[in-house]
Amino acid sequence: MNILGISAFYHDSAAALVVDGAIVAAAQEERFTRIKHDPGFPSHAVGFCLQAAKLQAEDLDFVVFYEKPLVHFERLLETYIAYVPRGFRQFLMSIPLWLKQKLHLPRELDRALGGRYKGRYVFTEHHESHAASAFFPSPFEEAAILTLDGVGEWATASAGVGRGSRIELQKVIHFPHSLGLLYSAFTYYTGFRVNSGEYKLMGLAPYGEPKFHDLILKELLDLKEDGSFRLNMRYFPYGYKTVMVDRRFERLFGAPVRKPEGPITEHTMDVAASIQSVTEEIMLRMARNVHQETGMKNLVLAGGVALNCVGNGRVLRESPFENIWVQPAAGDAGGALGAALFVWHQLLDHERKVGVRDAQGGSLLGPAFDDEAVREFLQSVGAPHHTFERLADLYDCVADLVASENVVGWFQGRMEFGPRALGSRSIIGDARSEKMQSVMNLKIKFRESFRPFAPCVLVEDAPEYFGLEPGQESPYMLIVAPVRPDKRLDGDGAQATGLDRLKDKRSVIPAVTHVDYSARVQTVDRDRHGPLYELMSRFKARTGCPVIINTSFNIRGEPIVCTPEHAYRCFMATDMDVLVLGRHLLYKHEQPQVPQHDVERYKSQFKLD
Known part of the structure; x- marks a missing residue:
């Protein structure tokens, strides 16, 4: 059975192909188009996956999209209405694209597959896709699951458990309260590009001191012992503006938003150290809580925040878990793979075979070129x-x-x-x-x-x-x-x-x-x-x-x-x-x-x- 998973239209589009439960091919669209984090439909990645398996679109049994667009659209509308009239500009910017394309995904998928695919389209939930990408390829028969990112439909984080060929998400944090968006707000504040500069913020953090750690916990979020939290939305305008922070946020930290390519000051480094410290504390609290709730010795992670490898290292060393496994494509791209695996195991109830190592084969799933092609x-x-x-x-x-x-x-x-x-x-x-x-x-x-x-x-x-x-x-x-x-x-x-x-x-x-x-x-x-x-x-x-x-x-x-x-x-x-x-x-x-x-x-x- 041939299952094609697709993530598209938001950030880092990708395609992944699963054949009889085996991961055969996966790639991000950006690698072919040369557009960093290309959000468009991954037509080149789809073409590669089919070519790698020597298949045509008509040979596919399922095509799976990594989230539910109607629920995502519902969240956008409710957010715009909640912030009326302040969110009107964002409404005008995003709704035309939704009405033209994103609300008509079956039509868009038909067009991209040349009308040759005659099977069923499946839409998984965003954090289900993340959870599936974390657990199903992992080397564990059973494990606790944590997914952490900016936002999917409504969910921004989830916790649950995977056993055999099933996953179950038991706890969820909803938008606008998001660890991923909190970290991105500080990425923006320190002058780096949101959705690509988070690595820079993490790399800059060790140069500073976490002087604002307590201020963040006091003013920006209400953090509970189990790792759940609520953001103080007075400081975060991302629900109704195209910017992540505003003047109130700048006054709180005593400096304006750093201009891109501007000088990196001691203040910038201390801010980076502070939000990194808070992020690690949240990740650790969540990990300890899901261990207490599930009693598992293994933990798997996915979602964009799971690419925070400093936080992952602390979870490995300081949480009660004996082993952790992080999905290599933890961001939206990995959702394509998770969606395909979710259908194979969760919906079709196929047995999952666990090996000594993970099933992702080093994540070497993209194109290869033989000696003759290189020589030519x-x-x-x-x-x-x-x-x-x-x-x-x-x-x-x-x-x-x-x-x-x-x-x-x-x-x-x-x-x-x-x-x-x-x-x-x-x-x-x-x-x-x-x-x-x-x-x-x-x-x-x-x-x-x-x-x-x-x-x-x-x-x-x-x-x-x-x-x-x-x-x-x-x-x-x-x-x-x-x-x-x-x-x-x-x-x-x-x-x-x-x-x-x-x-x-x-x-x-x-x-x-x-x-x-x-x-x-x-x-x-x-x-x-x-x-x-x-x-x-x-x-x-x-x-x-x-x-x-x-x-x-x-x-x-x-x-x-x-x-x-x-x-x-x-x-x-x-x-x-x-x-x-x-x-x-x-x-x-x-x-x-x-x-x-x-x-x-x-x-x-x-x-x-």
Whole structure:
């Protein structure tokens, strides 16, 4: 049975295909259109999923949409009416699109599938889709469930339990009270883009002190011991305006909204630290409560807030749960996968088989390109390259290059599903290098210098370097753990404050150690990450270090690369030294020089936020 799940029209559209209960393919539309967080119908992603399974639209048994649009529309109307006349401008902006498209999803789906699909359309609830995406692929027979995001139809968070092939959501928080929207309000206040800048806010938090933690709890929300809360809506105009905060909010925190690209002050850093601290406290209270209510030893999470890997790390270390598993595509994109799995297990009542590891296969569910396709592309653009007949020789060569502080674009196998590059569409470097963080931020990624990079570590060596227990894995880069004390260094800049702390050498792997000695860890194993594991094993043999830098293969404002062409263009427009496409290796110094205006045109295609 073939089930296609779709998320679309709001944020980060995606498609996922489940065949007889197995996850066959999944991808975000942005990777094909090159529009960051593309909200349009995921026609390219749908086409890829069908092609990957060698199916046509008429072969599908179910097409599932990840939320109920009529209930979503009801919430919008009730909100506009509640704020009359203040919400009239937002009403005029959104209603035409709903009347033209979003209220007619079966028609839109028919059109997108070329009229060839003759089956039934199913609409799951938004947080049901999140919960299904968290539990059904997890490696647990039973688990407690937490979903946390901005808002679905009405729900903004839910808690429940999964057993076997069933999930049940037992507690729900409703709009306008939302942890995701609270965090986004502070993202907006600190000058970052909502729905994409939350990572920056989390990365900035360790530079500050949580001086406003108590003020937030006193003035902005009423937080209960079980993690439930109500926001003080006097400070949040998002129900009737296109802005997240207003003058009252600015007066409370003693400064206006930071202008995008404006200076990052001590105040900005302290605000970031404060909302991060409050978010972690809410996540911990919710986790402890759902553990008390369910008695489960395992916890699964999804929803956009579940991408807060610092909070996830604290839940892992400080909550009563023995194990946690976070959906790699925790945001709206993962809803497409959850919707498809919900139909297979919950509606059709098919048995769920649990393995030692999760069913998502490293989340390597996107397109792949064989050696012939790569060779044809390289020949078409006249790119000088070296082809390795033996992959072992390629890994040896790249290990030497990384150890010599070269920055390498690494393009292998199937593209990742979710916001993280996990070793298939990655830029890698030497974690031991003191200069690598600044070089990669400013000359490769074209982004803020304060943003940390993630370490990849061989799974068997992870407990030696990071605060993970033997056997604990973090294959999806969704857990922040402390660097072990014996790997830390007392830098000369111990008295440095603010962004000056970036200059301190904090550990034996300074390029991936944040200013608070934390790291967003990805564990690498041979089964999930074969090529990367082989490369890293050789790097360890040469250097004694099992850790490298891994960051997504893109520049700031651009989606992660999907095709060899995307990778080559990004390689040529940045200061990357080497590009590896499958078994083909390219050196920058051997490539034809790209005119500067072509480089600037490439960068200008993306709205740098």
